[in-house]
Amino acid sequence: MKAQSIPVNEHKYVFISSKDIKLLATQTASEQKILWRNRRAILFTFILPVAFLVFLGASNRGVHLKIIGNMNFDTFFVPGILAFSLVSTTYSNLALSIAVQRDQGILKRIKGTPLPPWMFFAGKVGATLLNSLLMVVIVLAVGRFAYGVQIRVSTLPALIVDLLVGAACWSILGIAMSTVVNRAEGGSPIVTLPYIVLSFISGVFYPAQAEPAWLQDLARAFPLEPLARSLEAAFDPFVAAPAFRGTDLLIMLAWTAVGTVLSLRFFRWERKSS
Amino acid sequence: MHAIKDEVVTPVCRASDGIGYNDSVHAIEIKELFKSYGDLKAVNGLDLTVRTGEVFCFLGPNGAGKTTTVEILEGYRKRDSGTVSVLGYDPENGGRAFRERIGIMLQESGIQTQLSVREALDLYRSYYSHPRSTMELIEMVELNGSVDVRVEALSGGQRRRLDLALALAGDPELVFLDEPTTGFDPAARRNAWHTIDGLRSLGKTIFLTTHYMDEAQALADRVAVISDGQIVALDTPDRIGGRNTTTSTIRFLLPSSISVNDLPTLSNMEHLDADMSAEGESVTIHTSRPDLALYVLTSWSVGKNIELSGLTVSRPTLEDIYLELTEENN
Numbered sequence: 001m002k003a004q005s006i007p008v009n010e011h012k013y014v015f016i017s018s019k020d021i022k023l024l025a026t027q028t029a030s031e032q033k034i035l036w037r038n039r040r041a042i043l044f045t046f047i048l049p050v051a052f053l054v055f056l057g058a059s060n061r062g063v064h065l066k067i068i069g070n071m072n073f074d075t076f077f078v079p080g081i082l083a084f085s086l087v088s089t090t091y092s093n094l095a096l097s098i099a100v101q102r103d104q105g106i107l108k109r110i111k112g113t114p115l116p117p118w119m120f121f122a123g124k125v126g127a128t129l130l131n132s133l134l135m136v137v138i139v140l141a142v143g144r145f146a147y148g149v150q151i152r153v154s155t156l157p158a159l160i161v162d163l164l165v166g167a168a169c170w171s172i173l174g175i176a177m178s179t180v181v182n183r184a185e186g187g188s189p190i191v192t193l194p195y196i197v198l199s200f201i202s203g204v205f206y207p208a209q210a211e212p213a214w215l216q217d218l219a220r221a222f223p224l225e226p227l228a229r230s231l232e233a234a235f236d237p238f239v240a241a242p243a244f245r246g247t248d249l250l251i252m253l254a255w256t257a258v259g260t261v262l263s264l265r266f267f268r269w270e271r272k273s274s
Numbered sequence: 275m276h277a278i279k280d281e282v283v284t285p286v287c288r289a290s291d292g293i294g295y296n297d298s299v300h301a302i303e304i305k306e307l308f309k310s311y312g313d314l315k316a317v318n319g320l321d322l323t324v325r326t327g328e329v330f331c332f333l334g335p336n337g338a339g340k341t342t343t344v345e346i347l348e349g350y351r352k353r354d355s356g357t358v359s360v361l362g363y364d365p366e367n368g369g370r371a372f373r374e375r376i377g378i379m380l381q382e383s384g385i386q387t388q389l390s391v392r393e394a395l396d397l398y399r400s401y402y403s404h405p406r407s408t409m410e411l412i413e414m415v416e417l418n419g420s421v422d423v424r425v426e427a428l429s430g431g432q433r434r435r436l437d438l439a440l441a442l443a444g445d446p447e448l449v450f451l452d453e454p455t456t457g458f459d460p461a462a463r464r465n466a467w468h469t470i471d472g473l474r475s476l477g478k479t480i481f482l483t484t485h486y487m488d489e490a491q492a493l494a495d496r497v498a499v500i501s502d503g504q505i506v507a508l509d510t511p512d513r514i515g516g517r518n519t520t521t522s523t524i525r526f527l528l529p530s531s532i533s534v535n536d537l538p539t540l541s542n543m544e545h546l547d548a549d550m551s552a553e554g555e556s557v558t559i560h561t562s563r564p565d566l567a568l569y570v571l572t573s574w575s576v577g578k579n580i581e582l583s584g585l586t587v588s589r590p591t592l593e594d595i596y597l598e599l600t601e602e603n604n
Contacts, residue, residue, distance in 0.1 A: 023400055106384045114401050
């Protein structure tokens, strides 16, 4: 009977309390708000991939790609743009926003509050995943209704797993990359260049099969090519369901591990003193 | 049976109730603190105690170890050796419970510029278990007219006031204020002082770092001066560095008809330790007993019906003492 009079302690052994969940929601919502009020972030995160989707798609209507078994261009490039979008909403957005907030001393301020560090990252990644989900919906909707790309129910589990693994991999790589950037203004090219270069060699906008073998191998060592190929498999009507590509997923998971190690080792809450 | 049940149900208090808290009268205790960066000994065996409920002012030139010490107290830096207790916690591993009870206003740290004043306050309030209300915070720093203004549109002074409000969001017992009024206009500074005074009357402990001596004079219960990584003086603003016992300065102008030699001789009078110098009409006297010296002087001048115009008596300012203390050590 007495236990009922002390309800306060009942939640204390729960790993995440309801209060923490509320805090996490607040944190995510505020990160979302900050992103949507930042024009540059919207340009890079949303406008750029959608522009590629529209213009690249419009200029290749009815094209079949002989180099990859006469595949319809739309079937090839919609998953490519999906991969590209996922990288820009996760990696690019996280790396730049964390670098800017570190440079401005916002991270140091947050470190001085009771907000647990994991919750800070969870809020950022949460907001990022919401953006990714939005982009995935946009790209799939345009792909389906403007370009008539089939979204196969039988490969949907693979598609979802590919997207989740890709998002996890590129989110943690974004956090890792933010540690390299010292000053926010100089950060943009350092962050953007690697994934733009990878986009061009990884068969995202056009097939990589015409590239020399060494370049294909190089692309394959990084996690964009595996992401694009595994997404492509989910869309390709000639690939049998469930269209899971184990090696591609493993490459992405390996990079997730690398990103985690680098982030844990090098993450800083304060900018380097000059 | 009941007793056992109680033990099972209430093993410990909530984290925010402060495990490790002891009700000592000292908010901060530092003993034998050392911190080096390479060969540079930033903090070199520093001892310091800050009492609960006082406004403690920490003065020192740049590079004296001030920031390093404060950042060790705030939990941003790890010390090399020594013991540090802040509200009973070791700041290095006080964690969430420790951070619930302190507030930090850093010298330069940004606020998410895309948020409005209200949104920023609400965001940081959400990090604490028992925050102050948003309106109360806004009123404390007088940002009533800018509640819905984005941080990016605030003036430097307004942003700094929001900074102060954010430091107070969790209703902390101990507040670190690092040069809180830099960039304020005089009226805003007075208001900030008023806010800090108000915190003192609520029993909060304030650890204040500043370069403004008038601020230290106006606010501090005690002042510490750090130089070369050690405390070189610690006392009330009026007594620090022997300020209350050092010589005073008397200044006045003599009418041109009167020569300095006509003045009563103070130099050989007992207790006065007087030392007089004149430059044209202007006379300066240094003495440890300004009351006696004035008595002699004014008795003489009133008797002769001479006006000592522009008469002032001054003690060294806190700034004079501070400069003396920090120069000695450099």
